[in-house]
Amino acid sequence: MTNAPPSSVKLPAVVGLALAVGALIALSWWMGQQAYHWLPVQASTAAPLVDGLFSFETALGTFVFGGVSAVMLWVIVMHRADKYDESDAVPIEGNTKLEVIWTVIPLVIVMGIAVYAMRVGETLGSVGPMEHIHLAQPAEDQGGYPGDRLPAEQIEVVARQWSWEFRYPGAKVSSTELHLAVDQPVTFRLVSEDVIHGFYIPAFRLKQDVIPGRAINFNLTPTREGRYRLRDSQFSGTWFAANQADVVVESLDTYQQWLKQSASQPLQAGISDAVQQYEDRKKLKSPGWATVVPAPPPQVNVPGSNTLPHDA
Amino acid sequence: MSIQNPLGHFVNGQGLWLTAVALSGVSSIMGAVNFVTTILRMRAPGMGFFRMPIFCWTALAAQSLQLIGLPALTGGAVMLLMDLTFGTSFYEPEGGGDPVLYQHFFWFYSHPAVYVIILPVFGIFSELFPVYSRKPLFGYVYVAVASFLIVGLGLVVWVHHIFPSGVAQWMRNFFMFSTMLIAVPTGVKVFAWLGTIWRGKLRLTTPMLFCLGGLFNFVFAGVTGIMLATVPVDIHVSNTYFVVGHFHYVIYGAAVMGIFAAIYHWFPKFTGRMPYEGLGKVHFLLTFVGANLNFLPMHPLGLMGMPRRVSSYDPEFAFWNVLASLGAFLLGVSIIPYLLNMLSSWVRGEKAPANPWNAIGLEWLLPSPPAEDNFGENVPTVIARPYGYGTGLPLVENQQSYEQALQEA
Ligand SMILES: [Cu+2]
Numbered sequence: 215m216t217n218a219p220p221s222s223v224k225l226p227a228v229v230g231l232a233l234a235v236g237a238l239i240a241l242s243w244w245m246g247q248q249a250y251h252w253l254p255v256q257a258s259t260a261a262p263l264v265d266g267l268f269s270f271e272t273a274l275g276t277f278v279f280g281g282v283s284a285v286m287l288w289v290i291v292m293h294r295a296d297k298y299d300e301s302d303a304v305p306i307e308g309n310t311k312l313e314v315i316w317t318v319i320p321l322v323i324v325m326g327i328a329v330y331a332m333r334v335g336e337t338l339g340s341v342g343p344m345e346h347i348h349l350a351q352p353a354e355d356q357g358g359y360p361g362d363r364l365p366a367e368q369i370e371v372v373a374r375q376w377s378w379e380f381r382y383p384g385a386k387v388s389s390t391e392l393h394l395a396v397d398q399p400v401t402f403r404l405v406s407e408d409v410i411h412g413f414y415i416p417a418f419r420l421k422q423d424v425i426p427g428r429a430i431n432f433n434l435t436p437t438r439e440g441r442y443r444l445r446d447s448q449f450s451g452t453w454f455a456a457n458q459a460d461v462v463v464e465s466l467d468t469y470q471q472w473l474k475q476s477a478s479q480p481l482q483a484g485i486s487d488a489v490q491q492y493e494d495r496k497k498l499k500s501p502g503w504a505t506v507v508p509a510p511p512p513q514v515n516v517p518g519s520n521t522l523p524h525d526a
Numbered sequence: 527m528s529i530q531n532p533l534g535h536f537v538n539g540q541g542l543w544l545t546a547v548a549l550s551g552v553s554s555i556m557g558a559v560n561f562v563t564t565i566l567r568m569r570a571p572g573m574g575f576f577r578m579p580i581f582c583w584t585a586l587a588a589q590s591l592q593l594i595g596l597p598a599l600t601g602g603a604v605m606l607l608m609d610l611t612f613g614t615s616f617y618e619p620e621g622g623g624d625p626v627l628y629q630h631f632f633w634f635y636s637h638p639a640v641y642v643i644i645l646p647v648f649g650i651f652s653e654l655f656p657v658y659s660r661k662p663l664f665g666y667v668y669v670a671v672a673s674f675l676i677v678g679l680g681l682v683v684w685v686h687h688i689f690p691s692g693v694a695q696w697m698r699n700f701f702m703f704s705t706m707l708i709a710v711p712t713g714v715k716v717f718a719w720l721g722t723i724w725r726g727k728l729r730l731t732t733p734m735l736f737c738l739g740g741l742f743n744f745v746f747a748g749v750t751g752i753m754l755a756t757v758p759v760d761i762h763v764s765n766t767y768f769v770v771g772h773f774h775y776v777i778y779g780a781a782v783m784g785i786f787a788a789i790y791h792w793f794p795k796f797t798g799r800m801p802y803e804g805l806g807k808v809h810f811l812l813t814f815v816g817a818n819l820n821f822l823p824m825h826p827l828g829l830m831g832m833p834r835r836v837s838s839y840d841p842e843f844a845f846w847n848v849l850a851s852l853g854a855f856l857l858g859v860s861i862i863p864y865l866l867n868m869l870s871s872w873v874r875g876e877k878a879p880a881n882p883w884n885a886i887g888l889e890w891l892l893p894s895p896p897a898e899d900n901f902g903e904n905v906p907t908v909i910a911r912p913y914g915y916g917t918g919l920p921l922v923e924n925q926q927s928y929e930q931a932l933q934e935a
Pocket of ligand 1: 636684
């Protein structure tokens with residue numbers, strides 16, 4: 215794009231550009247490493263895969279954004295008109311070779327990212343397929359089972375306005391706190407009793423909408439013991455923000471112990487922050503507009519807690 | 527939206543809202559017909575498609591999207607109104623309906639809706655960068671055509687908004703690839719703007735500052751857009767503040783900044799008065815800092831797992847939320863110098879000449895503000911592409927006679 219004789223620009227410009235690109239690559243790599251710290255702890259087999267992809271995209275994004283910003287900054291500093299300079303610049307109207315370059319290179323890059331992401335998606339599928347969605351399948355009618363586990367080994371997740379209920383049909387246990395055994399693959403059966411909800415555990419990097427009228431099978435494998443937060447991720451009405459539950463990942467022994475002990479507990483009211491907030495609001499002098507009335511707290515063996523400190 | 531009606535009244539908030547959506551859907555379809563026919567049928571003599579300003583190209587592109595996308599949204603809203611009011615079951619599973627269908631209708635329009643907003647802003651960038659760099663738009667034809675590639679692709683990406691809704695794996699992959707492809711024509715535009723300012727003679731006026739700031743924010747939004755397009759990352763951050771942050775970088779960071787650029791640029795033409803540069807620059811600085819302080823913290827919040835649309839948040843999200851709120855206050859404050867500027871310069875600003883920015887374009891061959899029927903009987907014949915900065919070539923036949931008429935007036 216320059217008319218200057220090549221010899222007059224070459225060496226210092228090339229060295230300067232190489233240094234700048236080198237610095238940008240280093241910055242991009244560093245940002246890619248930083249990206250892991252912006253995410254919650256990794257508590258499922260999916261998490262490292264998702265984080266790796268995100269880190270890669272952060273590095274690449276830093277390079278692109280940094281490159282564009284550097285060009286803009288350079289132009290703003292170096293190519294500004296002098297105060298009383300009313301003249302025009304050299305009228306360069308375009309360059310077909312450049313157009314081809316900046317069409318093809320981004321095309322290759324984004325397709326590369328997409329292929330990488332598709333592979334990650336497939337691996338996620340094998341560690342926990344996310345799409346065993348079914349209405350009543352013929353196999354089920356004939357006694358076959360969807361998903362990877364028998365219904366007795368699945369955990370049924372009931373989403374409603376506004377509480378989460380977890381049922382362990384095999385152990386005859388129900389709870390408003392989700393307990394899982396570390397490193398054990400688990401299959402959920404997600405159902406909603408009213409509107410669309412979202413089953414989202416950030417520490418697991420996984421999310422699945424819960425659709426009324428469907429039972430959705432959803433697999434994952436927790437990998438780290440701890441207490442995490444499950445949040446409703448699809449807006450579900452007035453007390454949407456309060457529709458949370460705790461997820462406890464524990465050793466297999468502790469988990470089995472918990473199931474055994476819980477089975478002998480009598481049924482009692484589970485946790486429902488929404489019901490609490492609804493009752494508090496009713497006591498106000500002007501309780502405001504009519505809302506959907508929260509479902510009563512589910513009757514469960516173990517209410518658990520959702521006020522203990524959580525890891526993510 | 528839902529089909530729950532806690533009030534129990536026949537006329538209720540959701541019903542009114544849906545009626546409003548359906549009505550504005552119909553009116554916007556009519557508006558789109560108007561824009562498209564005007565651009566196709568009422569161009570000045572000599573103004574072939576490849577002599578049209580990019581703003582007209584992008585307006586045509588945006589309004590074509592309206593024509594194709596809005597019927598889906600409007601129909602979807604009418605069906606939801608029927609479900610809510612008359613007991614039909616388009617979306618109700620008990621009656622054989624599917625609630626996810628509404629999401630499809632909504633996003634089939636509402637992804638393109640973002641392009642309806644941002645495409646004309648691409649047009650503004652393409653108009654203004656040449657004026658304030660004193661150089662032709664780099665690769666005019668490519669920029670023009672890229673608008674319609676964006677239209678075509680923009681219509682087949684909507685499922686990226688509902689990746690977690692239980693769509694099949696092949697759909698996730700298909701819509702990931704189609705979304706990725708949009709980066710290519712968008713990149714062509716970004717590089718064209720960089721090519722335009724490169725080795726230009728930049729004038730950092732208020733409109734130019736808003737354009738540069740808008741471009742900076744837009745590229746950032748592009749990077750997070752690529753992240754959101756990749757299914758595994760999107761599964762984690764969809765319906766979180768990450769999406770809210772990305773969206774606001776597009777809509778406020780790029781679109782609103784571009785619209786401010788356009789207002790400052792054409793203000794003299796609209797009103798016949800010059801806006802104040804000092805106030806304009808203060809407005810720009812507050813907007814740029816405020817927008818980034820408001821919207822950047824939303825990204826870490828989303829990555830941490832804070833859902834969007836919540837009325838309250840957990841204590842661990844407080845730090846970034848407080849920063850975002852400070853940014854929001856700053857954005858509120860940024861409107862003060864803007865309003866002050868608009869009002870006072872409209873009332874007592876310096877009288878604007880016909881072409882204060884030394885810009886090329888039909889409107890700059892008219893007095894500021896133009897007469898009601900702009901050129902009247904004397905419509906000029908366009909003989910060149912719209913951005914001949916530095917070429918010294920005229921835009922229209924007998925350009926001197928138009929310039930002379932302005933001098934004499
Ligand atoms: Cu979209």
